[in-house]
Amino acid sequence: MPPQNDPSNVAAAFSIPFTRYLAVDGSVEEELPDFAHDPAALIPLYRAMVLTRIFDEKAIALQRTGRLGTFPSSLGQEAVGVGAASAMLPEDVLLPSFREQSAQFWRGVTMKEVFLYWGGDERGSNFEGPREDFPVSIPVASHFPHAAGVALAFKLRDEKRAAVCIGGDGATSKGDFYEGLNIAAVWSVPAVFLINDNQWAISVPRQKQTAAQTLAQKAIAAGMPGEQVDGNDVIAVRDAVARALKRARSGNGPTLIEALTYRLTDHTTADDAHRYRSDEEVSQRWKEEPVSRLRNYLVSQDAWNKKDEEQLLSVCKEEVEKSADEYLATEPEPVSEIFDYLFKELPDDLRAQREFAIARIGGNEHD
Amino acid sequence: MTERTLVEAITLALARTMDENEKVLVVGEDVGIDGGVFRATAGLINRFGKDRVRDTPVSETVIAGISVGLAAQGFRPVGEVQFMGFIYPVIDQLLNHASRLRTRTRGRITCPMVIRAPYGGGIHAPEHHSESMEALFTHIPGLRVVIPSSPARAYGLLLAAIRDPDPVVFLEPKRIYRSIKEEVEDTGNAIALDKCQLLRAGRDITLVSWGAMIVETLQAAETLSTEGIEAEVIDVATLKPLDAATILNSVEKTGRCAVIHEAPYTSGFGAEIAARLAEYGLTNLLAPVRRVTGYDVTMPLPKLEHYYMPTAARVVAAARESMEFS
Numbered sequence: 001m002p003p004q005n006d007p008s009n010v011a012a013a014f015s016i017p018f019t020r021y022l023a024v025d026g027s028v029e030e031e032l033p034d035f036a037h038d039p040a041a042l043i044p045l046y047r048a049m050v051l052t053r054i055f056d057e058k059a060i061a062l063q064r065t066g067r068l069g070t071f072p073s074s075l076g077q078e079a080v081g082v083g084a085a086s087a088m089l090p091e092d093v094l095l096p097s098f099r100e101q102s103a104q105f106w107r108g109v110t111m112k113e114v115f116l117y118w119g120g121d122e123r124g125s126n127f128e129g130p131r132e133d134f135p136v137s138i139p140v141a142s143h144f145p146h147a148a149g150v151a152l153a154f155k156l157r158d159e160k161r162a163a164v165c166i167g168g169d170g171a172t173s174k175g176d177f178y179e180g181l182n183i184a185a186v187w188s189v190p191a192v193f194l195i196n197d198n199q200w201a202i203s204v205p206r207q208k209q210t211a212a213q214t215l216a217q218k219a220i221a222a223g224m225p226g227e228q229v230d231g232n233d234v235i236a237v238r239d240a241v242a243r244a245l246k247r248a249r250s251g252n253g254p255t256l257i258e259a260l261t262y263r264l265t266d267h268t269t270a271d272d273a274h275r276y277r278s279d280e281e282v283s284q285r286w287k288e289e290p291v292s293r294l295r296n297y298l299v300s301q302d303a304w305n306k307k308d309e310e311q312l313l314s315v316c317k318e319e320v321e322k323s324a325d326e327y328l329a330t331e332p333e334p335v336s337e338i339f340d341y342l343f344k345e346l347p348d349d350l351r352a353q354r355e356f357a358i359a360r361i362g363g364n365e366h367d
Numbered sequence: 368m369t370e371r372t373l374v375e376a377i378t379l380a381l382a383r384t385m386d387e388n389e390k391v392l393v394v395g396e397d398v399g400i401d402g403g404v405f406r407a408t409a410g411l412i413n414r415f416g417k418d419r420v421r422d423t424p425v426s427e428t429v430i431a432g433i434s435v436g437l438a439a440q441g442f443r444p445v446g447e448v449q450f451m452g453f454i455y456p457v458i459d460q461l462l463n464h465a466s467r468l469r470t471r472t473r474g475r476i477t478c479p480m481v482i483r484a485p486y487g488g489g490i491h492a493p494e495h496h497s498e499s500m501e502a503l504f505t506h507i508p509g510l511r512v513v514i515p516s517s518p519a520r521a522y523g524l525l526l527a528a529i530r531d532p533d534p535v536v537f538l539e540p541k542r543i544y545r546s547i548k549e550e551v552e553d554t555g556n557a558i559a560l561d562k563c564q565l566l567r568a569g570r571d572i573t574l575v576s577w578g579a580m581i582v583e584t585l586q587a588a589e590t591l592s593t594e595g596i597e598a599e600v601i602d603v604a605t606l607k608p609l610d611a612a613t614i615l616n617s618v619e620k621t622g623r624c625a626v627i628h629e630a631p632y633t634s635g636f637g638a639e640i641a642a643r644l645a646e647y648g649l650t651n652l653l654a655p656v657r658r659v660t661g662y663d664v665t666m667p668l669p670k671l672e673h674y675y676m677p678t679a680a681r682v683v684a685a686a687r688e689s690m691e692f693s
Binding site: 122123125126127131132134135137138139142143144145146147148149150151152153154156163175176179180182183186187337338341342343344347348349350 | 392418421423424426428429431432433434435436437438439440441442444456459460463464468469470471472473474475476477508509532533561607608609610611612
């Protein structure tokens, strides 16, 4: 063994920076980045997080009353998606995992569309807003290589656009996570990979997911910068993603960002987190959650008051209710639609099955 | 007139489509300066440059995964997987993403990509290099599975596959990559997908096959002809979606059928063809449908491989048994 303490024997050395601007109580820890100097500029971020929280509550209520399918709440993680999406340009492409509705809403995916998707209707992924954004990826980490492909397309066309891919802490244990990062770095494509590290992959805690000290350091193996941010500080998330996007757009390749947050509720409506973690742990983590943190900061800057809060809650609830009503009033598609988007043109061999499927419901397509 | 091998016809079709459409890219392991382990991409990097002919790291997931991303952005990636034994990670991407993007976004995002891979035994290759697992892909909705059986058909079908607006798995019978030569002109004329190819007309029995086994099947048909048995030979060419009508029409005429494939017996694609005949052509059948296939065994290494491979003699024997059935 060569001596370990001799610096000349170190082949390479790395460190993982950590960024946080707002302390848990909303006080300022570090000098804020430019975009956050005016507290009023942070209000849209606050609003987006609150809206997502109310949307999630409504989605769970709809699921509990049999009007929505299994649903993954993002309670406590709203800052990750809002921070990332607010740093993006409209022409960028988002490739989200299944718990990033806060990012999708910012990008222009409608609440009705997200309700439709989790309500079991494919039209929910036919976004009217961001036409090139990917639908959510359910198979964990399988979309990381897609982000490299999308980013390569931008690079080949010499466009100043970037792909932003979001996955969970569990995703970092998968081969396709690393394979996607690796090729993105080899080809130096404009991609940003963001890990929403919410500490729990269903019942498996972060410590059992990997022995690595940080998830961000997995970037080092792929040959790209990795950094960690407080994922409950929306300013830190937006700042890190904005810096990574700038890097990507300047032709300097991809970045991996690990956003430390916490899943304050069940994995999905089909899960019961009480089976595997204590109430004490969860109530401890409530003290760090992103919405009250930013609110405390805004209040401390006289940029927000009780009346603003009441007004915002009322407006958000109204919007969510309106979207839920639109979703609930949406007629299901006819059975023909399960065939008609499989290929550009229906192959002859499927024609008979399509005709059979229509005939067996007696021509009443909504049976 | 130029005689070409099957692998040369593949190269020709790749070059043709790259020339006519700048969105066509080739990605895979060693596809660049090396021209691919079978030289299917030989010379493409010199002609089209390294942006469009891209060596990937050793990651089949990446070959398929970046193709999904590129295709979603309007490119037409053609991914090469070196051997079928390494294609299984690709199934994740094909099944979970490529084949369903159009459906799940209701046409908003589409996936016009091709995955090419050589398959099949008979060339004394190492372990994991000789399997015929085409049936796995035929079970995936939204995916086309295309297998050529000659240089000319390889050229025409690959043109069609790359021009197709949806994902295609294009499996190349590597046993006949270089063993057959035929006239292949660079006409740019595609051969329609989703259609069986009638290779030999006959009145007595229908022999259905694809890929390299077409060689043994045609040999068997010649032998049978000397015995007065005229076999009709159908090359399925596109396994999925299946052109069942051509097969059913042929069996309506002959009343007898044997399906020949190198892949294992159980749940091989021959089972699908036999089932279609049972379902839609039973009253035309004068004998049970026969299957001449590999065995349900792990693909043997080269020393015992020849015991596994179906032969022309086995096809002839199956056809004779079918003819004798009453």
